[in-house]
Amino acid sequence: MLIALLIVARATHIGASILIAGTFTFQVVTLRSIGSCVSDDLRGVEDRLLRLSVWGLVTALLSAVLWFGLEVVNMSGLSFGNGFSATAWQTVLLETKFGRVWQFRLGLIALTFLFASLALGQGEARRRSLILVLWFLSVVLLVSLAWISHAAAARVQPIGLIGDALHLCAAGGWIGGLIPLVICLTQAPVSSAIAKIIPLVLGRFSMLSLCCVSVLIASGVSNSWLLVGSIHALFTTLYGWLLLFKLALFGMLIGFGARNRLAIEATAPTAQTRSGFLQQLRRNFISEICLAVAVVAIVACLGVTPPAGHP
Amino acid sequence: MKRTIVILFLIVLTGATRLEAHAFLKRAEPAVGSTVQTSPAEVRIWFTENVEPAFSTVQIFTADGKEVDKRDVHLDPSDHALLHVSLPPLGGGTYKVVWRVVSVDTHVTNGNFNFRVVR
Numbered sequence: 001m002l003i004a005l006l007i008v009a010r011a012t013h014i015g016a017s018i019l020i021a022g023t024f025t026f027q028v029v030t031l032r033s034i035g036s037c038v039s040d041d042l043r044g045v046e047d048r049l050l051r052l053s054v055w056g057l058v059t060a061l062l063s064a065v066l067w068f069g070l071e072v073v074n075m076s077g078l079s080f081g082n083g084f085s086a087t088a089w090q091t092v093l094l095e096t097k098f099g100r101v102w103q104f105r106l107g108l109i110a111l112t113f114l115f116a117s118l119a120l121g122q123g124e125a126r127r128r129s130l131i132l133v134l135w136f137l138s139v140v141l142l143v144s145l146a147w148i149s150h151a152a153a154a155r156v157q158p159i160g161l162i163g164d165a166l167h168l169c170a171a172g173g174w175i176g177g178l179i180p181l182v183i184c185l186t187q188a189p190v191s192s193a194i195a196k197i198i199p200l201v202l203g204r205f206s207m208l209s210l211c212c213v214s215v216l217i218a219s220g221v222s223n224s225w226l227l228v229g230s231i232h233a234l235f236t237t238l239y240g241w242l243l244l245f246k247l248a249l250f251g252m253l254i255g256f257g258a259r260n261r262l263a264i265e266a267t268a269p270t271a272q273t274r275s276g277f278l279q280q281l282r283r284n285f286i287s288e289i290c291l292a293v294a295v296v297a298i299v300a301c302l303g304v305t306p307p308a309g310h311p
Numbered sequence: 312m313k314r315t316i317v318i319l320f321l322i323v324l325t326g327a328t329r330l331e332a333h334a335f336l337k338r339a340e341p342a343v344g345s346t347v348q349t350s351p352a353e354v355r356i357w358f359t360e361n362v363e364p365a366f367s368t369v370q371i372f373t374a375d376g377k378e379v380d381k382r383d384v385h386l387d388p389s390d391h392a393l394l395h396v397s398l399p400p401l402g403g404g405t406y407k408v409v410w411r412v413v414s415v416d417t418h419v420t421n422g423n424f425n426f427r428v429v430r
Contacts, residue, residue: 071417074417074419075363075365075366075413075417075419076366077366077411077419091365091366092365095363095365096363096365096366096413096415096417097363097415098363098415098416098417148415148416148417149416150416304418306335306418306420
């Protein structure tokens with residue numbers, strides 16, 4: 001029961017962190033410099049993305065509290081009821097690496113929430129500056145998950161920590177940007193101003209995804225070498241099987257992404273604004289989002305599973 | 312396809328919740344299952360990952376279940392994957408070392424082993 005709840009808490013929190021970083025990365029990288037020449041419709045999209053990030057932060061906060069509570073029970077060995085009646089939660093928060101990282105992350109969530117709420121009511125110039133700050137904070141929030149990962153606990157450092165941090169960053173840039181992209185595509189049929197920028201948005205996101213996939217593959221190989229250790233362990237341990245499942249889902253994700261990229265490249269920019277093309281792309285990206293959710297769930301399972309590299 | 316992914320995930324989740332505790336002891340002194348000629352001053356256990364001292368315990372029991380260690384489990388200052396616990400002089404007999412550790416990535420593992428003192 002504890003393990004199952006931990007998996008749910010981890011998956012929710014990691015997913016929310018990826019979404020928050022992905023949303024601001026999308027705004028900074030994919031939508032950059034477009035806003036200055038487009039109508040209020042793009043501001044409307046940006047408002048939606050900011051509200052998405054605010055909800056992501058609320059989800060991150062609630063799941064962080066749940067995860068912390070479950071770790072208190074897990075580490076102390078106390079029952080669910082006794083875990084918070086005793087001093088165990090104080091010991092976890094103040095005397096463990098997990099607790100210290102969690103203090104930092106909770107503070108960062110609060111700060112990011114404050115800036116995101118502030119950005120909602122600002123004019124364009126001030127909002128752009130705030131979004132840059134929010135991008136930085138959200139990336140730090142995502143990357144700080146690496147400090148409590150299996151890779152960071154590995155004996156070979158700093159390869160473990162750096163590899164995991166890069167892996168998280170790349171995941172944020174690619175799969176974290178899928179929902180913001182779908183939001184843009186949803187608005188295109190009802191706004192000619194948004195429809196006009198879609199080819200540029202698709203092209204930039206496609207390039208960003210390509211870079212992120214390369215980083216994911218390289219950092220994934222590094223992490224696998226550290227945590228699995230051998231081909232034998234990959235096929236004979238639970239950790240190895242979970243990793244293989246994750247790789248299979250990742251392969252499917254890349255397949256979908258490649259299909260989308262080819263469809264975009266094969267379609268003239270003027271044709272990319274047509275409703276039928278956009279609807280098909282939107283459906284494809286929603287399928288990618290479903291696969292990405294499954295990948296995050298497997299990552300949560302990997303997080304509670306002893307690495308295969310252990311004797 | 313979405314239904315297939317959900318079903319596969321539920322299968323994996325079910326499997327993951329049936330994890331058995333793994334022993335991540337790397338080596339120990341006295342060694343696991345060893346016989347020593349003199350009473351050791353302490354038991355040292357090396358683990359595969361750095362551990363959290365706040366929730367890690369090592370206890371030594373006699374054959375009839377009496378705890379004999381000095382209850383001073385502490386982390387080695389230069390190696391955070393090494394735990395020490397001090398012992399008083401031990402008489403001849405078989406002793407059981409019971410350990411429970413929390414690694415820095417929050418995994419809880421536990422195990423036990425015996426060693427024998429021959430005088």
